Amino acid sequence: xxxxxxxxxxxxxxxxxxxxxxxxxxxxxxxxxxxxxxxxxxxxxxxxxxxxxxxxxxxxxxxxxxxxxxxxxxxxxxxxxxxxxxxxxxxxxxxxxxxxxxxxxxxxxxxxxxx
Amino acid sequence: xxxxxxxxxxxxxxxxxxxxxxxxxxxxxxxxxxxxxxxxxxxxxxxxxxxxxxxxxxxxxxxxxxxxxxxxxxxxxxxxxxxxxxxxxxxxxxxxxxxxxxxxxxxxxxxxxxx
Numbered sequence: 001x002x003x004x005x006x007x008x009x010x011x012x013x014x015x016x017x018x019x020x021x022x023x024x025x026x027x028x029x030x031x032x033x034x035x036x037x038x039x040x041x042x043x044x045x046x047x048x049x050x051x052x053x054x055x056x057x058x059x060x061x062x063x064x065x066x067x068x069x070x071x072x073x074x075x076x077x078x079x080x081x082x083x084x085x086x087x088x089x090x091x092x093x094x095x096x097x098x099x100x101x102x103x104x105x106x107x108x109x110x111x112x113x114x115x
Numbered sequence: 116x117x118x119x120x121x122x123x124x125x126x127x128x129x130x131x132x133x134x135x136x137x138x139x140x141x142x143x144x145x146x147x148x149x150x151x152x153x154x155x156x157x158x159x160x161x162x163x164x165x166x167x168x169x170x171x172x173x174x175x176x177x178x179x180x181x182x183x184x185x186x187x188x189x190x191x192x193x194x195x196x197x198x199x200x201x202x203x204x205x206x207x208x209x210x211x212x213x214x215x216x217x218x219x220x221x222x223x224x225x226x227x228x229x230x
Contacts, residue, residue, distance in 0.1 A: 009155070032216045034218055036221075041203075041223075041224065041226070042223050042224065043119075043121075043205055043207075043221030043222050043223045043224055044158075044205070044207075044219075044221040045221070046218045046220075049216075049218055051216045090157060090158070094216060100163065100165065100171070101146050101148075101163075101165070101209050101211070101217055101219070102148075102160060102163065102173075103158075103160075103219060105157035105158045105159075106157055107155070107156060107157045108155070108156075108157055
């Protein structure tokens with residue numbers, strides 16, 4: 001079975017300081033992993049994806065994530081938070097047990113950015 | 116601009132009433148998905164379709180129905196059998212080729228409430 005666990009339901013940072021959103025995954029297969037962002041009352045926007053190429057993945061808006069197989073982690077980072085980064089972030093794994101394109105979502109992490 | 120359009124943005128349901136949420140995409144994607152999002156929870160899959168005139172139940176299909184008569188359209192009906200329909204509903208689509216690794220593209224959602 002595949003799953004993702006987002007280790008923090010809420011993260012608060014000050015503007016200009018680094019962001020770290022933590023995600024651990026469980027998968028019997030070599031996983032495909034994604035990070036999505038959701039602003040209030042909006043749909044989800046893809047930040048970045050890992051599909052067994054480079055372990056350090058760069059995404060949009062200065063975000064990046066590192067795939068660490070030994071730690072089964074895929075943490076999302078950004079060097080300097082901006083007010084516009086305040087949103088809900090979802091770590092997602094592709095369901096590779098079937099060829100259906102199904103995604104399995106974490107519970108989400110709310111990022112608060114203080115001025 | 117290609118994308119996914121969900122309508123209406125807000126919808127209210129009376130007791131015993133069926134309501135239909137619209138989802139249209141012009142991305143030429145074969146696969147489409149419906150998710151339900153409740154506060155503090157990740158997304159849960161209701162139904163998905165990989166090809167016209169075919170669809171499968173997701174994890175929480177009870178009380179919902181769908182159709183896929185056209186590639187571009189995947190409407191969701193919330194029936195009176197769904198006793199707790201208040202939620203944010205998201206529609207998504209993706210390409211089929213190599214679909215296990217494909218990200219999904221999301222609409223901006225429909226918020227359904229009970230009158």
